[in-house]
Amino acid sequence: MVKKQKNVRNFSIIAHIDHGKSTLADRILENTKALTQREMKEQFLDAMDLERERGITIKLNAVQLQYASKDGEEYTFHLIDTPGHVDFTYEVSRSLAACEGAVLVVDAAQGIEAQTLANVYLALDNDLEIIPVINKIDLPNADPERVAQELEDVIGIDKDDVILASAKDNIGIEEILERIVTDIPAPQGESEEPLKALIFDSLYDPYRGVIAYVCVKDGAVKIGDKIKMMATGKEFEVNDLGVFTPKPVNKDELTVGDVGFLTASIKNVGDTRVGDTITLAKNEADTPLPGYRRLNPMVFCGLFPVDSNKYNDLREALERLELNDSSLQYEAETSQALGFGFRCGFLGLLHMEIIQERIEREFNIDLITTAPSVIYEVEETSGETVEVDNPSVMPDPQIIKEVREPFVKATIMVPNDYVGAVMEIAQKKRGQFMDMEYLDDIRVNVIYHIPLSEIVYDFFDQLKSQTKGYASFDYDLIGYHPSNLVKMDILLNGETIDALSFIVHRDFAYERGKHIVDKLKDLIPRQQFEVPVQAAIGNKIVARSTIKAMRKNVLSKCYGGDISRKRKLLEKQKEGKKRMKMVGSVEVPQEAFMAVLEMNDD
Amino acid sequence: MINSVYIHIPFCQQLCHYCDFTKFFYNEAAANEYIEALANEINQNIPNEKTYVKTIYVGGGTPTALTVEQLRSLLNLIYKKFDIANCKEFTIEANPGDFDIDKIKLLKSYGVNRISLGVQVFDDKMLEELGRIHKVKDVYRTIDLLTQQHFSNISLDLIYALPNQTVNQFEKSLQEAMTFNLPHYSTYALQIEPKTIFYQRYKKGQLHRPPQEAEVEMYTILKDTMQANDVYQYEISNFAKQGYESQHNLTYWNNDYYYGFGAGAHGYLPGKRIGNIRPLPHYIKKALDNGMPVLTTEEIGLKEQIEEEFFLGLRKLEGVSKSSFEKKFGFTYNKLYGQTVSNLIQKGWLAEDQQYIKLTDEGILFGNDVFAQFLLENSDLELVY
Numbered sequence: 011m012v013k014k015q016k017n018v019r020n021f022s023i024i025a026h027i028d029h030g031k032s033t034l035a036d037r038i039l040e041n042t043k044a045l046t047q048r049e050m051k052e053q054f055l056d057a058m059d060l061e062r063e064r065g066i067t068i069k070l071n072a073v074q075l076q077y078a079s080k081d082g083e084e085y086t087f088h089l090i091d092t093p094g095h096v097d098f099t100y101e102v103s104r105s106l107a108a109c110e111g112a113v114l115v116v117d118a119a120q121g122i123e124a125q126t127l128a129n130v131y132l133a134l135d136n137d138l139e140i141i142p143v144i145n146k147i148d149l150p151n152a153d154p155e156r157v158a159q160e161l162e163d164v165i166g167i168d169k170d171d172v173i174l175a176s177a178k179d180n181i182g183i184e185e186i187l188e189r190i191v192t193d194i195p196a197p198q199g200e201s202e203e204p205l206k207a208l209i210f211d212s213l214y215d216p217y218r219g220v221i222a223y224v225c226v227k228d229g230a231v232k233i234g235d236k237i238k239m240m241a242t243g244k245e246f247e248v249n250d251l252g253v254f255t256p257k258p259v260n261k262d263e264l265t266v267g268d269v270g271f272l273t274a275s276i277k278n279v280g281d282t283r284v285g286d287t288i289t290l291a292k293n294e295a296d297t298p299l300p301g302y303r304r305l306n307p308m309v310f311c312g313l314f315p316v317d318s319n320k321y322n323d324l325r326e327a328l329e330r331l332e333l334n335d336s337s338l339q340y341e342a343e344t345s346q347a348l349g350f351g352f353r354c355g356f357l358g359l360l361h362m363e364i365i366q367e368r369i370e371r372e373f374n375i376d377l378i379t380t381a382p383s384v385i386y387e388v389e390e391t392s393g394e395t396v397e398v399d400n401p402s403v404m405p406d407p408q409i410i411k412e413v414r415e416p417f418v419k420a421t422i423m424v425p426n427d428y429v430g431a432v433m434e435i436a437q438k439k440r441g442q443f444m445d446m447e448y449l450d451d452i453r454v455n456v457i458y459h460i461p462l463s464e465i466v467y468d469f470f471d472q473l474k475s476q477t478k479g480y481a482s483f484d485y486d487l488i489g490y491h492p493s494n495l496v497k498m499d500i501l502l503n504g505e506t507i508d509a510l511s512f513i514v515h516r517d518f519a520y521e522r523g524k525h526i527v528d529k530l531k532d533l534i535p536r537q538q539f540e541v542p543v544q545a546a547i548g549n550k551i552v553a554r555s556t557i558k559a560m561r562k563n564v565l566s567k568c569y570g571g572d573i574s575r576k577r578k579l580l581e582k583q584k585e586g587k588k589r590m591k592m593v594g595s596v597e598v599p600q601e602a603f604m605a606v607l608e609m610n611d612d
Numbered sequence: 613m614i615n616s617v618y619i620h621i622p623f624c625q626q627l628c629h630y631c632d633f634t635k636f637f638y639n640e641a642a643a644n645e646y647i648e649a650l651a652n653e654i655n656q657n658i659p660n661e662k663t664y665v666k667t668i669y670v671g672g673g674t675p676t677a678l679t680v681e682q683l684r685s686l687l688n689l690i691y692k693k694f695d696i697a698n699c700k701e702f703t704i705e706a707n708p709g710d711f712d713i714d715k716i717k718l719l720k721s722y723g724v725n726r727i728s729l730g731v732q733v734f735d736d737k738m739l740e741e742l743g744r745i746h747k748v749k750d751v752y753r754t755i756d757l758l759t760q761q762h763f764s765n766i767s768l769d770l771i772y773a774l775p776n777q778t779v780n781q782f783e784k785s786l787q788e789a790m791t792f793n794l795p796h797y798s799t800y801a802l803q804i805e806p807k808t809i810f811y812q813r814y815k816k817g818q819l820h821r822p823p824q825e826a827e828v829e830m831y832t833i834l835k836d837t838m839q840a841n842d843v844y845q846y847e848i849s850n851f852a853k854q855g856y857e858s859q860h861n862l863t864y865w866n867n868d869y870y871y872g873f874g875a876g877a878h879g880y881l882p883g884k885r886i887g888n889i890r891p892l893p894h895y896i897k898k899a900l901d902n903g904m905p906v907l908t909t910e911e912i913g914l915k916e917q918i919e920e921e922f923f924l925g926l927r928k929l930e931g932v933s934k935s936s937f938e939k940k941f942g943f944t945y946n947k948l949y950g951q952t953v954s955n956l957i958q959k960g961w962l963a964e965d966q967q968y969i970k971l972t973d974e975g976i977l978f979g980n981d982v983f984a985q986f987l988l989e990n991s992d993l994e995l996v997y
Contacts, residue, residue: 536824561824562831564979566800566849570633570671571618571864572878573920574885574910580923580984587984 015201018267019194020088020225021141022106024130025115026123026482030145034115034177034186038089039256041183042075072108072210072223072269074253079191087190088269090210090225092129098357100305103132104285105210107301108225108269111139111194113186114161118144118152118174121160121453124423124482130165139194142167143186148176164449197227197267204295205229205237205288207264207272212282214333218250220276223269224288227299230265236291237274240298244281245291246274279336305337307355308416308487309362309466310399312343312380312509313369314351316591316600320375321350327373328352331365338365343400347507347593348378353400356382359466378591380509380603384463387414387490402508404497407548413513414490416462419444421484426454428477435472439464440493440515460485461493463513498523498552500530501544505594509603523553526605533602536560541596614881615666616863617694619650620874621675621686622892625710629743629813630771632805634876634890635673642892643682646875649899651689653873656903658693665694667701667860674730676706680714687722696723701859703728703767708754709746716761726765726858727758728798734788735781738774743809748788755792765856767796772834773827774802775810775819782830783837790841795856799834799849801827828977848927848976865928867921875905885910914941914997915988918948923983931963931970943996945969952985 025031075087090109092102106112112133116122122130133140142161144154158169173189175182199206211223231237235248252260253270264270276282284305287298315324328340339355356362362382369375386398388405389412398404420441424432426448433443433456441458448454460469465485473481496519500510514522523545530543534557541557569575590597623638623646636642668690678686696702703726704719719727729751733739736747758766768789772782789797802821804814813819822830838844838851846857847865863870872879875895877888887908889895898905912920918941925932937945946953953969956962961975961982975982 558824560978561828562977563981564848564977565803567803570620570878571870571872571880572887573864573880573924574878574887574908576923577910577916577920580980580987583980584984584987 014086015199015265015267016196017083017085018088018196019085019111019190020090020109020197020267020269021111021113021190021194022090022092022109022133022138023113023115024092024126024133025145026117026120026126029115029117029120029123029126030177031115034113034143034145034175034183035089035091037177037180037183038087038187039073039075041180041187042077042087072225072254072271073256074259074269075255077187077191080188081191085191088225090269098361099128099132100303101211101284102129103136103301104208106133106136106138107285107299108208108210109136109138110197111141111190113141113143113190114165114167115143115145116157116161118147118154118157119149121157122164122423124421124455124484126482127164127423128421128484140165140167141186141189141193142172143175143182144172145175145177147174147181148179160450160453164453199226199228199266201228201230201266203228204293205231205235205290206295206299207231207288208299209239209282209284209286209288211284212279212336214279215273218273220273220279220282220333222272222274222276222282222288224264224272225269226264226266228266228295229290229293230263231272231288231290232263237272237288238291238294239281239283239286240289240295241283241286241302241304242281246276246281249273249275279332279334283336305357307337307339307357308462309356309358309382309384310353311356311362311382312345312348312351312378312400313340313354313366314345314348314378314380314509314591316376316378316589318349323373324352324369324375324377327369327375328354330373331368335365337361345380345402345509347509348380348591351378355399359470376589376600378509378600378603381512381605382466383513384416384461384466386495386513388412389414401497401511401513404511404513407496412492413495415493415495415513417459417488417491418462418465418485419488420458420460420465422456422458422473422481423449423483424454424456424477424481425452428480429454429456431476432456432473432481435469435476436460439469440518459488462487496547499546500526501542501546501551502530502534502596502598503539503541503594504544506546507593507598509593519547520552523547527553527555529605530602531555531557533605534596534598537596539595614869614871615664616860616868616870617665617668618860618870618872618874618877618879619654619668619670619686619690620673620872620877620888621670621678622646622673622875623677624672624674625677625707626743626745627809629741629809630802630805632808633673636892638677640679640682643678645896646892647678647682647685647689649896649905650686650874653899653903653905654689654693657871657873661692662695663693665699667863668694668696668699668703669701669860670704671728672705674707674710675704676711676715680718683715683718687718687724691722699723701726701765703858703860705730706754707744707746708750709744711754711757713757713761716757716763720761720763725763726767727763728767728769729754731768731789732771733774733777734785738777738781741775742771755794765796766792766794767798767858768792768794770797770799771802772799772830773822775821777822777830779822779826779829779833783833786834786837790837793841795843795853796858797838797843797851798858799851801831831977846929848971848979862928865924867917867924880912884912915990915993917941919986919988922949922986926969926971926982926986927979929970931968933968935967941996947996948988948992949986956982956985 023031072090077085077087079085090105092105144157147154154174158172161167162169173182173185206228207224207226209222209224212220215221233248238245250273251264252258285302289295315321332338337357340352343351343353366379388398389395390409391411422432436458439460441460445457494516495513496516498514499506527543527545540559543555544551545553590599622634622636623643624635625638702724704724705728707730731751734748804810843851843853845851869880876890879886886906889905889907895905963970963972
């Protein structure tokens with residue numbers, strides 16, 4: 011192994027949201043002099059606005075750092091950032107696959123969380139060396155002793171190996187850097203072998219095309235090389251190679267152990283799938299790197315512009331976002347109620363919310379989002395099986411033999427005081443209790459099999475609120491099982507509103523129908539006429555409420571000559587109308603379309 | 613020409629739970645300072661003495677919360693700057709709770725010719741819940757005193773659709789108000805405004821307003837009762853006997869100019885609507901400094917003028933005069949609003965005759981929906997210019 015390769019360390023940081031990953035990353039950048047104080051923007055790795063606001067990392071980044079170790083040698087670190095949300099588990103697993111080690115950061119007061127644990131298991135699956143760090147030891151309620159014991163009990167890490175740190179106060183950072191040198195092995199590849207480079211992320215740049223983030227596992231790649239994507243078979247010619255320091259620095263070659271970027275006039279991120287292996291077209295590797303999986307969306311919803319004239323703008327927005335997000339899927343959809351829009355597929359709820367928010371914010375299109383749905387498998391009496399990702403196209407009950415829905419294994423980690431609360435929520439969500447294990451004296455892992463459709467909406471919110479925020483949660487898809495499901499329609503003023511239809515378990519249908527018609531009654535403002543709101547299964551009405559007719563809308567108040575205020579009021583009223591959608595003869599606000607899956611009773 | 617003046621006195625003996633006007637607890641030193649600041653603001657804006665204006669309106673807050681001495685210096689100031697002898701209408705707002713014979717005599721001697729009394733409701737329990745300090749009996753006493761001093765142009769302010777108020781309770785209160793046989797009544801449905809005690813209660817779910825249905829019933833009773841007493845409705849919330857319409861309030865609806873002096877006061881001057889600074893110390897400092905304590909200035913261009921001609925004018929029962937519109941803007945209204953008006957007529961909310969476009973009975977109830985239709989886009993003006 012050449013010396014250059016011997017002194018390379020590739021690692022990630024695994025942490026729960028708020029446990030201080032970004033701060034630690036910043037400290038590492040500072041302590042390796044990658045950034046001057048002036049360049050130091052708080053939390054450098056989280057670049058996107060949305061990420062910053064939500065305190066989560068969506069896009070991965072890789073930074074090359076130089077570190078002069080106490081052993082007298084100079085080391086090259088590649089810090090590979092990972093997204094911190096359950097929707098992006100696969101991407102996490104691929105960025106971990108680019109590493110030989112991981113720094114595990116756990117909050118000194120809160121201890122380990124389910125998501126972190128899930129990522130630690132992913133790291134262990136990828137044979138990563140774990141460097142455990144207990145962060146925020148400066149907090150008044152820090153209990154590093156207990157957390158260290160927990161790490162030993164839960165993950166099997168020797169508690170004496172744990173580093174105590176406070177990234178905020180720059181405590182323990184040097185020790186972390188040294189341990190990265192001593193504990194994490196150098197990358198093991200062979201520079202003489204045919205090229206194998208793992209794509210662990212990609213993004214679209216309007217000037218350079220797709221920028222692929224790669225980790226070279228074997229061989230080398232040079233500018234001008236003809237490369238081949240092993241999963242898709244597509245071939246390209248390399249234009250640019252380089253690393254981020256964190257500023258991009260161009261290189262002529264990337265070789266074993268290097269982590270950097272590559273451009274090759276690639277027009278679509280779909281051609282650089284995360285997990286795919288890049289090899290040379292003329293000197294192909296025999297087998298790709300393991301672990302590639304094509305990501306399929308799990309959650310679907312309709313996106314419609316409030317203003318129907320903005321349909322083409324919405325299409326353009328989706329096209330633009332798709333360039334950068336190969337897991338986003340969409341196809342045109344027509345709703346009787348909402349007009350032209352798109353049926354879109356997402357990895358999960360967060361992914362859906364992010365896309366929705368970006369369309370509203372970056373492209374300035376007001377959206378109506380229909381309630382999220384999963385893909386149902388419907389076996390018809392003819393023996394044919396169809397996939398249904400949109401409740402409104404559910405086949406007629408007469409020709410349905412069986413409906414199957416996706417289930418997940420949900421792992422909920424919670425202090426034992428809240429086990430009852432968790433069970434109650436899981437029960438309400440049609441969960442099937444599987445197992446319960448004590449991780450230590452206090453923490454319990456509760457495992458349920460739950461229909462995916464039940465967790466896509468507010469499961470996590472409810473879990474958080476019922477456990478005072480202590481519960482953490484992770485899930486894996488485990489396959490399809492038959493369920494007694496029916497389609498419920500909602501009628502406004504006697505008209506079925508296709509965009510409000512949803513699939514529900516028959517046992518919960520009445521209750522859910524009642525809840526939804528009441529909720530809609532409150533969400534939809536009074537109209538010029540009385541509007542009945544009905545829930546129906548087939549032709550049978552199962553619940554009803556009434557939106558009373560609006561009787562007046564006038565300000566009798568004089569405001570002492572403050573006409574500007576009156577004007578503002580009228581303008582606000584006019585704006586408000588723009589955000590409503592005319593559905594048949596009824597004006598419906600955006601929130602109403604999401605109401606169908608909300609279960610809480612407030 | 614600017615023919616009207618509004619002067620704001622932001623002091624109160626007690627703060628009402630629904631009120632979101634600029635107001636502060638009365639404090640003698642602050643009130644003295646305030647009057648000085650107000651004088652400077654008026655002097656800076658009205659350079660000449662005995663300036664002609666058609667109407668003056670002193671509102672609040674509660675102007676009558678001031679002491680006799682303070683009222684006197686305020687009235688002196690007004691008397692010096694404006695031509696009171698030729699002023700058609702000089703109104704002062706008064707609270708039955710802090711009005712006495714000395715103050716009434718004083719007002720009379722300075723030419724005040726109209727009193728607007730904040731009565732609100734004839735029900736002691738409800739008055740208390742509104743945070744008012746007066747009782748029903750104070751209303752009788754005050755109107756007696758006013759009549760003795762030959763004030764005949766008296767207006768009562770009434771609020772309806774109060775928390776928990778039933779239609780019957782309202783009707784009873786209204787009947788009592790009518791027994792005074794006054795020439796003018798202003799009636800407002802309770803509005804829950806942010807930054808008020810009622811708003812806090814409402815948000816917590818502790819304040820129960822009558823349903824819309826009841827509110828509409830109260831409004832219908834109000835209209836019928838007024839009519840039966842020969843008090844006719846000339847504006848959405850104002851009723852008067854023939855010849856007693858408030859000239860000052862009509863300034864607003866006629867879209868005419870007016871000065872606004874005092875903390876939080878609003879004025880409409882050629883090309884702009886201004887709003888004064890609200891907090892007392894800031895207002896006083898700025899007014900003493902340069903006499904221009906303005907916080908907000910809203911440019912009123914042609915588009916805004918046209919919109920306001922309609923959304924203010926339609927508040928009057930007589931409506932918007934088509935010929936005045938044409939005279940003012942140089943084109944007929946239907947070039948811009950032809951479609952809007954015919955849609956609203958079809959809906960039954962507007963009516964049109966040779967001279968006027970006006971709200972129908974049904975249209976009054978949906979006034980805001982009608983008014984909002986008269987807001988224009990900038991590009992609309994290309995149709996006419």
